[in-house]
Amino acid sequence: MLKMAKAKLERGSNKPAYITAYGSGLNRRAFLRQTGAAAVLLGLIGAKPNILQAQESESRVGGFTEFTPLAVTLVKAVQLQLFPDDGDGPSSEQLNSFQYLIWALEDPENQADGDKEFILQGVGWLEELAKSTHGTSFIKLSIKDQDTVLKQIAKSRAGENWLSLLLYYLLESLTLDPIYGGNPDGIGWQWLEHQPGFPRPVKGKTYLDFS
Amino acid sequence: MKQSRKFDICIIGSGAGAGPIAYELAKAGYKVGVLEKGKWFKETDFFKDEQLGRHSVFRSQLKDERHTLEEPNGDGSWSSDTTSQFWGGNIVGGASNFMSAYFHRLKPQDFRLVSEYGNIEGANTVDWPISYDELEPYYTKVEQLVGVSGKVVEHPHLEPRSTKEFPFPPTAEHPVAQRFDTACKGLNLHPLPMARGILSHPFNGRLSCEYSGYCGSYGCHSGAKASSRAALLDTAIKTGNCYIVTQAKVYRLNTDDSGKVNSVDYFDLTDNDKSVRVTANIFVVACYAIESSRLLLSSQGEKHPDGIGNSHGQVGKNLHCCAGGTGHGVFELDKLKELEARQLKTRGPFFNRALQDWYEIDDKSVSDKPIKGGTLDFVFDPPSPTSEVSGLKWQGENLLWGTPLKQRIKSHFTQSKDFKFEVFCDWLTNDECYVSLDPDEKDRWGQSVAKVRAGFHPHDEKVAQYLVDRGVEVMKAMGAHEVWGNVFTQPTSNLVAGGCRFGDDPTTSVLDRNCRVHDCDNLYVTDGSFMPNGGSVTPTFTIYANAFRVADSIVKRLAKG
Numbered sequence: 001m002l003k004m005a006k007a008k009l010e011r012g013s014n015k016p017a018y019i020t021a022y023g024s025g026l027n028r029r030a031f032l033r034q035t036g037a038a039a040v041l042l043g044l045i046g047a048k049p050n051i052l053q054a055q056e057s058e059s060r061v062g063g064f065t066e067f068t069p070l071a072v073t074l075v076k077a078v079q080l081q082l083f084p085d086d087g088d089g090p091s092s093e094q095l096n097s098f099q100y101l102i103w104a105l106e107d108p109e110n111q112a113d114g115d116k117e118f119i120l121q122g123v124g125w126l127e128e129l130a131k132s133t134h135g136t137s138f139i140k141l142s143i144k145d146q147d148t149v150l151k152q153i154a155k156s157r158a159g160e161n162w163l164s165l166l167l168y169y170l171l172e173s174l175t176l177d178p179i180y181g182g183n184p185d186g187i188g189w190q191w192l193e194h195q196p197g198f199p200r201p202v203k204g205k206t207y208l209d210f211s
Numbered sequence: 212m213k214q215s216r217k218f219d220i221c222i223i224g225s226g227a228g229a230g231p232i233a234y235e236l237a238k239a240g241y242k243v244g245v246l247e248k249g250k251w252f253k254e255t256d257f258f259k260d261e262q263l264g265r266h267s268v269f270r271s272q273l274k275d276e277r278h279t280l281e282e283p284n285g286d287g288s289w290s291s292d293t294t295s296q297f298w299g300g301n302i303v304g305g306a307s308n309f310m311s312a313y314f315h316r317l318k319p320q321d322f323r324l325v326s327e328y329g330n331i332e333g334a335n336t337v338d339w340p341i342s343y344d345e346l347e348p349y350y351t352k353v354e355q356l357v358g359v360s361g362k363v364v365e366h367p368h369l370e371p372r373s374t375k376e377f378p379f380p381p382t383a384e385h386p387v388a389q390r391f392d393t394a395c396k397g398l399n400l401h402p403l404p405m406a407r408g409i410l411s412h413p414f415n416g417r418l419s420c421e422y423s424g425y426c427g428s429y430g431c432h433s434g435a436k437a438s439s440r441a442a443l444l445d446t447a448i449k450t451g452n453c454y455i456v457t458q459a460k461v462y463r464l465n466t467d468d469s470g471k472v473n474s475v476d477y478f479d480l481t482d483n484d485k486s487v488r489v490t491a492n493i494f495v496v497a498c499y500a501i502e503s504s505r506l507l508l509s510s511q512g513e514k515h516p517d518g519i520g521n522s523h524g525q526v527g528k529n530l531h532c533c534a535g536g537t538g539h540g541v542f543e544l545d546k547l548k549e550l551e552a553r554q555l556k557t558r559g560p561f562f563n564r565a566l567q568d569w570y571e572i573d574d575k576s577v578s579d580k581p582i583k584g585g586t587l588d589f590v591f592d593p594p595s596p597t598s599e600v601s602g603l604k605w606q607g608e609n610l611l612w613g614t615p616l617k618q619r620i621k622s623h624f625t626q627s628k629d630f631k632f633e634v635f636c637d638w639l640t641n642d643e644c645y646v647s648l649d650p651d652e653k654d655r656w657g658q659s660v661a662k663v664r665a666g667f668h669p670h671d672e673k674v675a676q677y678l679v680d681r682g683v684e685v686m687k688a689m690g691a692h693e694v695w696g697n698v699f700t701q702p703t704s705n706l707v708a709g710g711c712r713f714g715d716d717p718t719t720s721v722l723d724r725n726c727r728v729h730d731c732d733n734l735y736v737t738d739g740s741f742m743p744n745g746g747s748v749t750p751t752f753t754i755y756a757n758a759f760r761v762a763d764s765i766v767k768r769l770a771k772g
Contacts, residue, residue, distance in 0.1 A: 082612040089617050109266065147613070160610055167604050167612060174620075175596040177260055192624035194596050195558045197259025197425030199432055207262035210252075210269070 063124035067102065071123050075101070075166075077139050078126065081146050082163070083170055089191040092170055100173035100182035101166075107208075115165060122162035126153060177201050213479070213487045216454070218244035220765070221475060221491035223461045223506065226305025227754045228497030228738030230439030234446060235762035237453035241769060244489060245444070246459040246477055248498075249301035252308075254441070257430030259423055261597050269308070269430070271298040276654040278501065279662040282701060283643075289664070293652060296704040297501055297663070303455060304440025306499070306705060307751060311427030312408030312436055313588055314359050315748035316350050316756075318370045318570060319343035320583065324637075324744060328583055334639035334668050335529050337743050340715045340724040347373055349756035354378055354406075357442040357755055358414050358435075361406030368570040382411045382420055382561050386554035387630060387689075391564050391589060394688035405563040405588060408437030408752065417441055422559040428593040459487070462658050463510050464494065464734070470514030471733050478656055493765060497738040497758070500530065504646040504710040504740065505661035507721075507728075520721045520728040520736075526711060527646035530663070531745050533706035534671035535585065535634035536679045538696025540686030542628045555628045562630065564589040566685070569678055570747060577677055584674060585636030585747030587682050592631055599623070630691070632682040636675050636747045638702075639668035646710050665702045672698055708739030708750050725764040726757070737761050 064071045076098050085091035092098070105116040130138035130149050138149060153159035173182025175189065179201050183189065189196055201207075219241040222229045229245060237243045252269065263269065273295040280296075281289045299306025320327045322339040330336065351373055353359065360379035363372065381404050388404075395402040409426070410419045410433075417434035426436070434441045447453035458480035465474045465488075472494045478484040496503045504527040508518035520526050544552040565588050572584040603620050604611055611619060638644070643666025648659040679696035686694040714720030717729040726741050728734040737758045739750050746753065 083617065084613055086614045086617065088614075089621060107266075150612070154610055163612065164604065164610055167610070167616075168601060171600045171604065171620075172597055175600050176262060180262065189596075192596070192621065193556070194594075194624060195424065197423040197429070197594065198421070199258055201258040201260040201262070205256065205258055207260060207266045207268050210256070210263070 064120040065117075067120070070127075071120060072098070073139050074123050074127060074137075075119070077146065078150070078163075078166060079170055081143070081150055082167055083174075084143075090174075090187045092173075094184075095170075095173045095188060096182050096184055097170045097173040100176075100180065101169045103181050104169050104172065118162065119165060122153075122159070122166075125159065125162070129153065179203070179206055212476075213485055215456075215487045215489045216244060218242045218454070218489065218491040219769070220244070220493045220495060221246065221489055222495040222497060223475065224305060224496065224498035224503075224738065225303050225444060225455065226300065226439050226497060226499065226738065227307045227751050228736075228740075228758050229305070229495065230307075230443035230447075231755060231758035232495050232497070232735075232737055232762045232765070233453050234443040235759065235766060236769075237447040237450040239766045239769075240452060243447065243453040244491065245303075245453065245455045246461050246475070246489065247303050247305075247455060247457050248460045248480070249303060249305075249457065251303040251455065251457050252430065254430075254432055254434050257308075257432045259425040259429055259432070261595050263430075264428055264595065265597065267295070267298075269300055269302045271295060271301045274655075277652070277660055279649045279652050279660060280702075281662065281664040283666055293660075297499070297707065299499060299705050302440075303457060304438040304444065307438040308430050308436070308440060309428050310408070310436070310438075310705075310749075310751055311590065311593075312751070313565075313590075313749050314353075314361070314406045314408045314437075314752040315565070315567075315586060315746075316370050317343065317346075317746035317748065317753050318368060320571070321744065321746040322346075324583060328581065331639060331668070331670055334641055334670065336639060337712075337714060337719065339743055340713055340720075343370065346753070346756055346760060347371065349759045350752065352759050353752060353755045357408060357437040358410045358417070359406050359408055359437070359752075360411040362404045364401070364403050366401035366403060366567060368567045377406060379411045379414070382407055382409050382563060383422055383559070385560045385562050385591075386557055387562055388564055390689050391562075391685070394685060394690075395566065398685065398688055400566055400568050400685070403565045403567060405561075405565045407561070407563065408442075410435040410437075415442075415446065424558040424591075425594055426561075427590075428595070456489075457481075460484075460656065461498070461506065462656060464496075464506065464519060466510070466512035466515055466519065466731070468513065470512070470731055472519070472731060484656065493733050493735070493769070495735045495737055495765075496740075497736065499738055500708050500710045500740045501646050501661050501663055503736055503738055504530075505648065505659075507711065507736075508646075508648050509658065515730070519731050519734060520711065522730045523718045525719065525721045529640040529709045529712050529743065530644050530646055530665075530707065531638040531640050531709045531742070532644070532665055532667075532702030533708075533745055533749075534636045534638040534667065534675050534699070535703070536675050536696060536698040537634065538632045538679055538682045538686065539694065540630045540632075540689060540691030541693040542630070542690070543692045544626055544628060546692060558594070562589050562591055566681070569681060572674065572677060574677070577673065582674065583637060583747070585634060585678050587678060587685075588633045588635070589685075590631055590633060592629070596624075630686070630689075632686070632696075634675055634678040634682060634696075634698075635749065636671065636678060637744050638671055640709060640712075640744065641666055641668050663702070663707075667700045672700060675699070706745065706749060708742045708745050708754075711736045711740035712743045713741040714743070726761045727764075735761060735765065 079092035083092040225247040277293045361377040392402045420435040459477040461477040463476045467473045474490045569584040573581040649662040675698040711721035713722040
């Protein structure tokens with residue numbers, strides 16, 4: 001199955017020329033079809049009741065519409081669960097994953113996709129779920145309990161999409177050029193023994209400077 | 212309507228089909244105007260930055276323009292979706308900026324498939340109006356002028372050559388090539404060094420390859436890659452006779468009472484999409500097969516009620532999308548000797564190997580008589596670590612995170628090395644593979660987009676499977692620890708050709724043997740549209756060669772006055 005999927009991916013992405021880079025665009029689109037507004041709604045319909053409740057109560061309290069200090073702390077905590085400091089390779093903290101996320105969410109395409117709103121909405125669900133299942137804020141939970149909450153979140157389509165989107169940006173901060181804010185001094189590349197190409201992008205010549 | 216300049220020759224597009232025309236006509240002293248939808252980027256703009264591809268910086272954006280793609284579902288019904296996968300390069304030099312530049316020639320039998328192998332029911336295969344011998348001098352010209360590196364090796368399917376050797380020696384080879392050669396010799400195969408449109412020595416103001424390992428899909432920083440821009444247009448400009456109009460989105464060819472083209476209209480993307488008109492004596496369309504057909508179909512006039520070249524309903528028909536598949540051989544590095552593992556991890560030089568032992572398949576288990584086969588190219592995927600890593604977060608249906616995800620990523624990058632082969636065989640032309648104008652879907656300028664119906668012939672799958680199986684055998688013989696291969700029936704986005712095939716009969720072709728539109732005396736189509744079949748290789752080399760051939764015929768015509 002994996003190979004089949006891989007083959008499908010390759011169709012758009014390989015065979016000579018230049019298509020691989022485009023292929024990543026395809027993946028992104030395919031992914032966004034699942035995380036776009038319509039899919040989120042569909043996901044909520046199929047979501048576990050507690051997620052629905054969480055979402056509703058989030059709406060009642062107004063939820064997060066900006067990265068407030070609490071939202072920042074919560075996202076950082078989730079990122080550290082997703083990519084922990086486990087003694088082998090950089091953690092999300094060392095990768096500057098949060099700063100990268102904040103920067104990437106301002107990209108015009110990512111803005112158009114509504115990623116920032118979706119991520120903030122998810123932070124509300126997470127916090128409500130932590131409170132309803134463990135009686136306290138996510139950030140006050142032990143690492144083990146935080147993981148339990150994330151596993152619970154991943155059981156719903158919307159929750160899984162939310163985690164997947166956070167991972168999407170987090171992994172960008174692992175392997176993209178340091179000029180974009182993640183992967184400082186190439187620590188991600190060094191860990192993966194990845195040799196970047198040359199010349200590497202410079203200030204004034206990032207992808208945003210060409211359009 | 213703003214009136215722009217007048218040229219002797221106006222070319223729409225600036226890729227592989229356009230460069231040779233601009234180069235030859237400008238050199239011959241004619242005023243050439245090239246209309247290109249994209250911007251003009253140079254070597255100094257081509258950083259090895261994964262973000263450029265991830266954000267389609269040098270390609271058209273889906274929100275602005277797209278194609279409708281219809282594909283068979285396998286149960287008689289068809290899917291329909293919009294896509295931007297067919298946009299190869301919205302930039303001066305077009306998609307040739309981003310090619311891997313595997314430069315195989317076609318072979319004599321590709322020009323006469325029906326005569327060699329007979330008709331296949333359900334396929335629209337025809338012999339070409341020209342022979343391999345007529346194109347051979349132009350393959351040689353491309354090798355010398357555009358710059359092709361390689362080494363000629365005798366093998367059963369080597370095409371005739373007028374020169375003994377390539378003008379440039381092969382590019383540097385990855386250590387895996389040796390392992391490949393040994394395996395192939397053990398299987399009684401003929402491992403071929405792959406000819407590349409990449410300079411191994413500096414030439415004509417272009418530097419040689421820098422071996423950064425970031426080639427296909429990335430723009431070339433040294434100018435070694437034989438893009439139409441680096442290899443031809445830059446020189447054409449220096450003559451003082453060639454003028455490139457960038458950000459000019461051509462949307463219509465206008466014809467006069469006699470049916471000839473007298474002008475083209477484009478939207479000036481630098482000036483609020485204002486419409487601008489360009490006049491010329493001769494017009495050349497070369498904006499990728501799908502878009503060239505679209506432009507002809509969109510250009511209706513009194514003498515051309517169904518579009519130019521379409522008096523017999525042939526425009527857009529007989530499109531082909533390169534059949535084949537891919538396969539992989541994964542080597543687990545901890546199972547190899549330290550030196551072997553280190554060698555396989557080298558990044559920079561190319562794999563550069565091909566097999567053409569099955570260009571014709573003579574195997575009773577497949578067919579009673581010999582059939583046309585294809586080529587296997589052994590290559591590296593262009594590095595795109597972020598795309599790779601992104602796929603690793605899914606294990607089956609489950610999302611991975613934490614230490615299990617980190618370990619999976621680390622193992623993928625450091626503990627194994629993936630080598631790949633690509634299979635190229637003919638996508639048989641058939642009645643269900645064509646371009647038409649979508650009656651509903653419009654681009655941002657309100658023009659009907661091209662609808663691509665991509666039906667394939669089951670024969671293609673049979674040939675592709677045979678070749679994929681051979682590739683898998685080779686990977687196993689090389690000692691790969693995990694090997695698999697897959698056949699594809701979806702179009703290969705960057706290798707689409709046909710749609711305006713050439714021929715001597717105007718009722719079954721759009722172009723004459725010199726790629727002039729049968730029913731429009733001063734209009735030529737010089738991209739891959741002319742090809743009745745794609746050969747079992749990537750078509751860029753042949754597009755270049757044919758465009759040089761057409762350029763010669765236009766120069767002769769103009770010299771006559």
